[in-house]
Amino acid sequence: MAHKVTDACVGCGACEGACPVGAVKVGDAGVAVVDAGTCIDCGACEGVCPTGAIQPE
Ligand code: SF4
Ligand code: SF4
Secondary structure: OOEEEOOOOOOOOHHHHHOOOOOEEEOOOOOEEEOOOOOOOOOHHHHHOOOOOEEEO
16 A cells, blocks of 8 residues: 555645655656655645645555
């Protein structure tokens, strides 16, 4: 289980700063990507995303 990023992502980067383990980064495509192997499913990114783009998988 990990959190995943949907098409609603606008690349604002808020989730990056909220993640305690550095599992989510805005990539070259301008959207956030969650590293499923690092994500501990804490939900912090979900709470800060302005567009609700991060959801539990
Ligand atoms: S659920 Fe937690 S650990 Fe996973 S990407 Fe979001 S903030 Fe990081
Ligand atoms: S906080 Fe939401 S909109 Fe912003 S980069 Fe992360 S997933 Fe995308």
